[in-house]
Amino acid sequence: MKLGELSPCEFVNVESEFAAMSVAIGASAAGARAYTATASQGLLFMVEAVYNAAGLGLPIVMTVANRAIGAPINIWNDHSDAMSQRDSGWIQLYAETNQEALDLHIQAFRLAEELSTPVMVCMDGFILTHAYEEVEMPAQADVDAFLPAFEPRQVLDPDEPVTIGAMVGPEAFTEVKILQHYKQMLALDRIPEIAADFQRAFGRDSGGLVRPYRTEDAETIVVALGSVLGTIEEAVDELREEGVRIGALALTSFRPFPLDAVRAALEHATNVVVLEKALAVGIGGIVTSNVRLALSGLPIHGSTVIAGLGGRPITQRSLRDLFLRAHAGELESLSFLDADWGLVERELQRMSQMQRSGPHAENILRDVGAVAHKAV
Amino acid sequence: MSAPDKTRIRFYQTGSFAVGGRLLDPEQRSVQAEGERTNAITCGHRACQGCGEALGARYALDAAVRAAQGRVIAANATGCLEVFSTPYPETSWQIPWVHSLFGNAPAVATGIAAALKAKGREDVRVIGQGGDGGTVDIGFGCLSGMFERGDDVLYLCYDNEGYMNTGVQRSGATPPAARTATTQAVGAEPGNVFGQGKSAPLIAMAHEIPYVATATVAELRDLEQKVEAAMELHGPRYIHVFVPCPLGWGSASSDTIRLARLAKETGIFPVFEARDGVVSGVSKIRRRLPVEEYLRPQRRFAHLFGDPGRPDVVARIQAGADRNIARFGLLEDEGEGR
Amino acid sequence: MEKPFAITLDVGSSLANKTGSWRDERPVYVHRLPPCNDACPAGENIQGWLYEAEAGNYEAAWRVLVRDNPMPAVMGRVCYHPCETACNRTHLDEAVGINAVERFLGDEAIKQGWRVEPEAEPSGKRVLVVGAGPSGLSAAYHLALRGHAVTIREAGPMTGGMMRFGIPRYRLPREVLDAEIRRILDLGVELELESKVENIETAMREGGFDAAFLAVGAHLGKRAYIPAGEAAHILDAVSLLRSMEGEERPLLGRRVVVYGGGNTAIDAARTAKRLGAEEAIIVYRRTRAQMPAHEFEVEEAEDEGVLMRWLSTIKQADEGRLVLEKMELDETGFPQPTGETEELEADSVVLALGQEADLSLLEGVEGLVVEDGVVQVGPDMQTGHRGIFAGGDMVPAERTVTVAIGHGKLAAKNIDGWLRGVPWEHPPRPDVVTFDQLNVWYYADADRTVAPQLDAVRRTSTFDEVQLGLDETNALFEARRCLSCGNCFGCDNCYGVCPDNAVMKVDEADGYKFDLDYCKGCGICAKECPCGAIIMEPEQI
Amino acid sequence: MFEVRIHGRGGQGVVTAAEMLSLAAFDEGRHAQAFPSFGSERNGAPVVSFCRIDDRPIRSREPVAEPDALLIQDPTLLHQVDVFAGLKPDGYLLVNTARSFAELGLGDFVAGRPAQRLLTVPASDLAREHTGRPVANAALLAGFAALSGLLSLASVELAIREKLPARVAEGNVLAARDAHAWVVDEMRELADAPTG
Structure with a gap:
C-alpha cells in the first residue's frame, strides 16, 4: 500500500482489536470498503464492536484466524473464538483450504455488500494461516468483474446527511432484529448463487452452504467445519475402500445456518457425527444443537465429538477409529477425541481430596511435563 | 482620573463577551449569533432543561461546520448526548452523524477519516465527540491511538464530570469531594476521593498533537475561536469543553453558564490552549473568586457547607484551584488586574 | 438514500418533538425602567437615545431625546446630571458620560440643522x-x-x-x-x-x-440683613449675572467676596474672576461638604483660583473691609456662632443667598394658593385655579x-x-433596574472618557466655554458604555445561550421571540441576559 | 505421499526450509504442503516443520507423525528431543554436522537401517563459507535432494531464489551446490564401499 500498488486505499495501524473493528465501522459508514482480521482473544476484545457492526448493517469483511480462547492461555487452533460470535449477526463462512479462504473473501465482499451485512471468513489458525501451499491467485480484472464497485446502502455524506445509529427502544428493536435475521435468510439463497457465479467466473467450486462428500449412500456421515475436513475425507476414503458406507458434510456457512441443506444432506443417514472444534461448557456441542434442529423428527443416531481443542492434532488414525465406532453405533453422545482421561482422573481425584488443589492447568502441565520437551 | 489606556479598552457592545451584538460587523459576531447558523443539533432533543452538553455540542459543531463550509461528519460516543439526540424515530442532528459504541468514537472517526482519504474527499472534515466517560475512561485507549497515529480528526470532549446518562456515577473526570451515586457523601472523606481523576487535555498534550485546548460554555467566543483554530490544522486535535450538568451537579437549570463561568473564574477549570504539546495561551481570570462561589450552588458539594461543614475540604479544593492558577498563569500581571 | 429501518434517520426529525410541554416557567421579554431615566427630572428616555447613539444613529438618538427635552445642547452643558449619579455603571467602574453625549447630540443637531415638526393637527386651542x-x-x-x-x-x-x-x-x-x-x-x-x-x-x-x-x-435675589457702612459695595448675584448680558460690565474691584454656598455663588465668584478680580473669595457659613453647589463646579472654581472661607458669616460690611465671625457645627450639624471674629479686605460683596419669585400677576386669582413664596400645584402641575x-x-x-x-x-x-377633555394619565411606571438584576460579567471594562477642558489660563481671562465637547469617537465610545439597563440592546445572548434553540431572531427592529414550542423553561436566557430584560413567569396550569 | 519432518532451533530457518522444499516440489509439478508446528518458542528453542509432497492434491492437515524423511538441522537436538519418533524404517535421515553418526553417538540407531538413506553433511560449514552465516537450511535441502533423489538440484535452486531475499540467495545457491555435490560424493563412496 505504501508503494501505491494498492490504491486508493488506507491502512490504519490500530492500537487494539476493538479499535480495529471501530475504524472499520467508521470507514464502512463513510462509504469505503472496510476489512480487518483478528483471532482468539482479539476477537473477544472487539466483540462489542462486532455486534455493533452487524446491528448497523455495515458490510465489513473480517478474517478470523480461528484460535482457542483462554484461560488457560493457548495460542493454537480451535473454533472457540468464532463460535462465540455465532449470534453476533455476522455471516460466518468457514474455509477448508487456503484456496477456499481466498475465494471466500472475494465472495464475502459481494455477499456483504449486496445484503449490507458483515461477513466473517473463518480459517483455521496455524493449520491454514501458517501453511504453505499452492493457491491460484485470481487476476484483479476478474475479481473486479465479479465484485462490482461498492455502493453503500447508507453513507455519511454532507451532501445528504443522515443520522446513523439511532437509539431504538422497545417499540422497534424487535423489528430491527427481525430485519437482521431476514437478511441472513436472504443469504441462504445468495450464498449458493454467489458460489455458482464464482465457479462460472473462476472455475473453482468454493463456498456455498454445505459441501457433501460421499454422502450418497452413507449410513454414517461426519459433519465438520474448516480445514479438518481434508483429514476427514482421507479417513472417509480409507474406510470406503474397506467397504464402510461413510461420508462427510462440510458446513461452509454456519451463519446463516442452512437447516434445509443440512437436513437434505443427512436425512438418509443412520448415524450423524458432529465433529466440533469448540466446546460449549456445560452442554457440549455447539454445532450439534444446530444440526439436531435441522434433523428434528428424524430417527437418526447423533453424537458429538469435541476435537482439536487448543491445537491438539486431529489425526487420520484417530478419526478412523472414531468413525468405525460411530458406524457401529458405539459412540456415546458426547466424546472427546484423543483425550487423556488419565490426566483428567488424576486432577479430579486431587480436587476431591483437598479444597485448595490449585489451578487445573498447572496441575495437568505438571503431570504432562514441560511442553518444550515434547518432540512434536 | 488617569487617562484611559486605549489598548485595554473594550466596550461591551463591540467587546468579546456576548454572543453577538447588532453593532458588530457580521464577521465579528460569533457563529451562534448568526440567524442562519447550522444548529447542528436542533430543537426537539430530549436533554434536560439547561443542559450544558447540548449547548456545548451546538457551539462547537456549528463553529466547525462553518469553518468547514458545511462539510463535517461526526462520530459520537454513547452517552447523554447520543441518547437524548437520537431516540428512534427522531434525530436532532442536521449533519451526517454516526453512533457506534461508548468507547470507540475516536476510532470510528479515524475510520471515517481513512475512508474519506481513500475516496479523495479532502473537503470533508471529521469530528469525534463524546462525554467525559466515553472520552477519558472508556474510550481512552482509542483516543490515545488516534492521537499517536496522527489521524486527521478533531475530537471534542464534553466534560460534565460523570456518567450522567446512567445515573450520575463517578468518572475519571469527577472532581474531588463531589458526590455521585458511586461516591457517596458519607464517612471521613465524603464524596469523590482526592488525587483521582485525570486531565485528559494534559495527557493529550503529552502526545504532542498539533492542537489541544480547553474551553467552557461560558465563553462562547473563546470556544468558537478554538474550534476554528483547530479546524485550520490537520492531524489529531483535542478540545475539552466544560459543560455543567444541572441534573448531575444538583444545580439550577438556569445556572449552567454561570457555573461554567465560575469554574473558570475560580481557577477550578483552567482554560488554555496548547500547540504541539506546549501551552501557547491561557484565558486569564477576569475577576478572581474563591472556590466556594463555585461549589455552593451545587448540591453535589452540599456536604461541604452543612453544619458543621468541611472547611478543610474546601481549603483543599481551593489549594487545587490555586495550583492551577500558578501552573497556567491564570491571573493578569500585577497592576493590570482590575 | 434508502435508509435502513430505525437505526438510520432523516436529519432534523426531532422537530416533531415539541419540548415546550416540559416547561413550568416561561421567559418573557420586558422593558424595565433604567435608573438614569428614572432619575431624569426632564423624564428623558436616556437609555433609549443612547441605544441609537451607540449605533451611530445620531439623528435618531436626538429625535428620541427631543421627544422629552427640546434643548439637549443646553442640557448637555448645564444639567447636573442626576442620571449619572443613578447610573448602574458606577457599581462597575464609572457612570456613563450621559451628559457629554447629550451635549454632543445637541451640538450635532445645531450643526446639522435638524428640526422638529408638530405631530398633531391644529387643535384650535x-x-x-x-x-x-x-x-x-x-x-x-x-x-x-x-x-x-x-x-x-x-x-x-x-x-x-x-x-x-x-x-x-x-x-x-x-x-x-x-x-x-x-x-x-x-x-x-x-x-x-x-x-x-x-x-x-x-x-x-x-x-x-x-x-x-x-x-x-x-x-429676585434674597437679601440678608448685614450691617453695612454707606460706602460698602453690596449687590446680589442674580443682578450681577443678569448684568453680564447688558452692554456694560459691572465694576466689582480687585477683591470680591461672594456670600453663599450654592451654584449661583460659584457662578458669581467665577464671573468675578473673569471680570478682572484678583481675588474672589466665597464665604460660607457651613463646611465644604455641606455646600449645595455641585462638587464638579466647586472643583472647577478652585482650579480657577477661587478661594473659599468655610464656617464663616459676614458680621459687618464696610468700605474695603468685612468682619467675619467664625462658626462651628453643633451635634446636629448646624453652624453656631463662636463670637470669634476676623477681618477681610473686600472691594465688593456679592450676595448669593437664593432667589424669590415675583408673583404679583396672580393677585386675586380664585383658588390659587401661594405658600412660602411659591405657587402650589398638583401632580398635574395645575394650580388651584x-x-x-x-x-x-x-x-x-x-x-x-x-x-x-x-x-x-x-x-x-x-x-x-x-x-x-381627556385627562392625561401617567403611563404605568415599570420597576427600576437595580445593579443586581444585571449580568455584568458580559460588560467589558471600559474607563470613562474624559472630555477636554479649556486651559486654566484662558479660563480665568475669557468667557470662552470651559467644558469642551466630545468628538464623535469619544461620544460613540461613551454611548457604548451604556449597560442598557432593563431593555434589550440586541446582544444575541438569549439567542446564543438557549440549549434548545428556542429563541428566534426576528429582525433588528423586532429583536427576538421565544419559540414556546421548544422552550423547556430552563431560565438560562433570563440569567444570562446582560441587561435584565428577560424575566421568568410561571406557566398557568 | 512423501512426508518430511525438519528439526532445528528457532532462528535457523527450519520453517523456511519446509517451505522451500514445498516450492521445489511444486516447481516439479507436484502438489506440496508445508507447515510448522508452532509454539510460543523463541530463537534457540526447538522448532519442527513439516512438508508433504504428493502427485495428487493434499487434503490431510495433521502433523507428520511418521515421516518418510527426517532433516536435522541442529544436531544438538539429538539428545534433547525424540527427533526420530515415527521415522519409517526405510526413511531418510540427513543430519547437518561435520561429524559422523558414530561421533554423534548414533551408531546404534543407524545400525539397523539402510545405510544409503542415512547421511551427515556439514551444511553449516558450507553455508558459512558462501554466505558468511551458518544458516544451513538451503544447503541441507540440496543435500536432501541428492540423498533422496526426490528433487533435482535445479528445483532446489529455483526454490531458494524464490524464497530467500536476493542478497543472500546466491550465496545459498552456492552452498546448496556444494552440499549437493558433497552428498553425491558421499553416496558414491557408500556405494563403492564394501557392504558390511
Missing part, C-alpha cells in the same frame, strides 16, 4: 405661556407639538430666563442657547418680549386663551433648568389632556 425661561419654553414646545397655538409673554427683553440671566456664558455660550430657542419658536410659537403680564386672568380673558402656563421663575398651570422656579421644587424643563413637559401633557 390657544395657550398662554408666561415667561420664556426653560420651563415656559419647554411647555410651549410640547404644546406646539400637540397642535395648540402657543403665545409666550416675556417681561424681559430677551428669551431664556435664568439660562441667560443666571448662567454665565463660559458655561453656556449664547449662540447655543439662541439656536435651541429658535428651533422651539420655529414650531410656530408666538413670542412677545417686554410684555409683562400684570394679571393672569385679565390677560387670558383679553387674549382669548383656553389655558395658561405660568413660568415666571425666581429672579382650573386652566392655570405653573412650573419652574415659581413652584415648590429644586430650582434647576432640568427640573424646569420637566415641569414644562409635564404641564404641557396635562394642559393638552385638559384642553381635549
